[in-house]
Amino acid sequence: MKNKKFTSISTILFVILALYTLILAYHFIWGLLTSLKDYEDYLYNPLSLPEGGIANWKWDNYAYVFQKFAVKIGGKQFKLPEILLNTVIYVVLGSFICTIVPYVVAYVTARYNFWFCKVINAFVIVVIALPIVGGTPAVISVLNTLNLYDSFFGALLLKFSFLNMYYLVFFAAFQNLPREYQEAAEIDGAGELAVMIKIMFPMAYKAFLTVFLIFFVDLWNDYQGPILYLYSYPVLARGVYNITNNYAGEFSKTPIMLCACMMLFVPIMIIFSIFSKQLMGNISMGGLKE
Amino acid sequence: MKDFKISNKNKKLIFALVILILPIIHVCVFYIGVNFKQILIAFSEYNIVSNVYSFNGLENFKEVFRKMTEEVALRSSLKNSTIVFLTIGGLGNFLSLVLSVYIYKKRFLHGFFKIALFLPHVISIVVLVVIFRFICNDAVPYVANELFGISMEGLLYTDKAFNVILFFALFTTLGTSVLMYSSAMSGISESIIEAAEIDGFNYIQEFWFIIIPMIFPTIKTFIVIAFAAYFTNQMHLFTFYGNRPDNPSYYTYGYYLYSKVVIANGNETTYPMLSAMGILFTVIIVPITFTIKRVMDKYGPSVD
Numbered sequence: 363m364k365n366k367k368f369t370s371i372s373t374i375l376f377v378i379l380a381l382y383t384l385i386l387a388y389h390f391i392w393g394l395l396t397s398l399k400d401y402e403d404y405l406y407n408p409l410s411l412p413e414g415g416i417a418n419w420k421w422d423n424y425a426y427v428f429q430k431f432a433v434k435i436g437g438k439q440f441k442l443p444e445i446l447l448n449t450v451i452y453v454v455l456g457s458f459i460c461t462i463v464p465y466v467v468a469y470v471t472a473r474y475n476f477w478f479c480k481v482i483n484a485f486v487i488v489v490i491a492l493p494i495v496g497g498t499p500a501v502i503s504v505l506n507t508l509n510l511y512d513s514f515f516g517a518l519l520l521k522f523s524f525l526n527m528y529y530l531v532f533f534a535a536f537q538n539l540p541r542e543y544q545e546a547a548e549i550d551g552a553g554e555l556a557v558m559i560k561i562m563f564p565m566a567y568k569a570f571l572t573v574f575l576i577f578f579v580d581l582w583n584d585y586q587g588p589i590l591y592l593y594s595y596p597v598l599a600r601g602v603y604n605i606t607n608n609y610a611g612e613f614s615k616t617p618i619m620l621c622a623c624m625m626l627f628v629p630i631m632i633i634f635s636i637f638s639k640q641l642m643g644n645i646s647m648g649g650l651k652e
Numbered sequence: 653m654k655d656f657k658i659s660n661k662n663k664k665l666i667f668a669l670v671i672l673i674l675p676i677i678h679v680c681v682f683y684i685g686v687n688f689k690q691i692l693i694a695f696s697e698y699n700i701v702s703n704v705y706s707f708n709g710l711e712n713f714k715e716v717f718r719k720m721t722e723e724v725a726l727r728s729s730l731k732n733s734t735i736v737f738l739t740i741g742g743l744g745n746f747l748s749l750v751l752s753v754y755i756y757k758k759r760f761l762h763g764f765f766k767i768a769l770f771l772p773h774v775i776s777i778v779v780l781v782v783i784f785r786f787i788c789n790d791a792v793p794y795v796a797n798e799l800f801g802i803s804m805e806g807l808l809y810t811d812k813a814f815n816v817i818l819f820f821a822l823f824t825t826l827g828t829s830v831l832m833y834s835s836a837m838s839g840i841s842e843s844i845i846e847a848a849e850i851d852g853f854n855y856i857q858e859f860w861f862i863i864i865p866m867i868f869p870t871i872k873t874f875i876v877i878a879f880a881a882y883f884t885n886q887m888h889l890f891t892f893y894g895n896r897p898d899n900p901s902y903y904t905y906g907y908y909l910y911s912k913v914v915i916a917n918g919n920e921t922t923y924p925m926l927s928a929m930g931i932l933f934t935v936i937i938v939p940i941t942f943t944i945k946r947v948m949d950k951y952g953p954s955v956d
Contacts, residue, residue: 375750376760387768408786474668482676494930501686523682630775
């Protein structure tokens with residue numbers, strides 16, 4: 363009787379989760395198929411499959427987007443190659459900086475027993491718990507003062523912070539590492555830098571990789587940060603946002619707009635399918651669960 | 653001539669300081685310095701000609717209170733932000749808890765659902781919004797007309813648009829919470845669950861007396877985060893509407909603050925008022941957040 367009750371509850375939860383998954387899957391399938399339609403076909407029937415066989419679908423919608431994708435800022439037009447270059451710089455460098463800074467700081471505060479290490483650890487915990495609202499104008503004002511506003515250096519400098527939850531993840535990871543390897547290396551004459559880079563960092567590389575991937579995905583999809591801090595250097599997410607909100611010319615047509623969206627969607631799905639285990643790995647404040 | 657030798661402890665000290673110096677300087681400038689600047693700006697006005705701030709007392713705070721009562725966007729933000737908080741922070745957290753048990757218990761297709769739940773976290777919100785917008789405005793009216801003979805405008809053109817977007821926000825945030833809760837549940841010892849089953853606990857009793865207390869620290873974290881996000885949650889309104897929503901009452905405090913900074917585009921004229929607003933919101937939310945945390949620490953279920 364107990365099992366029967368449990369099964370009925372499981373069934374209800376299964377139905378809810380299945381509905382959720384179906385709605386989500388429908389979004390992407392519909393988006394992908396619509397991007398391969400002719401605009402007049404779409405207006406006639408938004409739900410139909412693209413006309414003709416697969417070979418006759420409007421694959422040239424994608425060719426059009428790759429050729430014509432551009433963002434106009436001020437008087438200047440930014441084409442796709444320049445936008446992709448901006449994206450690579452922002453996403454790759456930004457992810458690396460966002461990961462390495464808390465990684466290094468957490469290593470020092472976890473492995474060294476100085477008083478200021480405890481102070482830094484406590485400070486991070488307080489900062490994470492303290493919700494400060496409306497600080498963006500002050501950030502931009504400080505960047506303006508330093509002449510770093512609307513520049514790559516300024517935008518990437520903002521990423522140089524260790525005041526986030528991933529510091530705690532790394533802290534726990536380094537704290538849990540055995541001291542024997544470190545002591546053996548020191549006996550063999552290794553300096554502090556060598557111990558850090560050659561012994562300790564490789565032992566916690568999984569945490570580094572996971573957090574790097576998380577930041578990579580976040581920054582790839584980030585359009586609000588670049589709008590604020592990299593206004594004159596559009597990245598792909600911001601470009602797609604501009605195009606899908608400005609409804610101009612051919613890009614006002616739904617299939618073309620969806621092709622632009624797929625440019626943002628497909629690469630991250632490829633990365634997710636390769637690294638899904640790392641991205642979905644159980645990160646907790648106690649470190650990583652394998 | 654004496655050999656100058658540095659002791660092992662001092663070598664470690666020098667190394668630690670060298671590593672930490674740049675991150676500490678960064679914190680001093682971009683955390684402490686920024687927060688200090690926010691306070692300074694909040695009590696100043698900006699001269700666009702000379703690019704200088706000058707002290708103007710409480711004028712910015714007076715302007716904030718005036719706007720809160722006169723401006724449609726801010727008047728509606730109180731109601732909308734509360735709705736968002738109750739829906740996503742309240743209902744969303746509850747739904748996530750319930751659904752996460754299915755994943756935790758590793759029921760049929762749990763691995764597949766895990767991936768589906770994680771996808772909205774991976775995919776750009778711009779992509780999700782664009783597809784959702786076309787489905788709401790084009791596909792749904794088409795289906796209503798073809799299947800039911802009902803002529804209707806797109807869902808996002810109706811006066812129910814806010815509710816539609818709220819549903820979308822709930823839908824896209826559900827997944828991550830479910831995964832975090834199920835991750836916390838995976839730390840519950842199997843022996844405790846088996847003992848509960850032997851004692852005749854049904855599903856609901858197991859959920860209420862075992863699972864909730866065991867993962868209460870995670871529940872507490874999510875509830876505190878929900879409170880902390882009251883003034884910052886944009887509900888994806890900027891993604892849907894850009895700087896100006898179709899309906900001037902479709903604002904939350906988070907959306908208002910972000911869109912005003914975007915409109916300013918580096919021009920600091922409006923920053924004093926926005927900084928004053930931010931400080932006011934911080935002064936309100938910090939004690940609430942800490943109180944909620946303390947209350948939950950004191951009166952929340954214990955593992956014992």
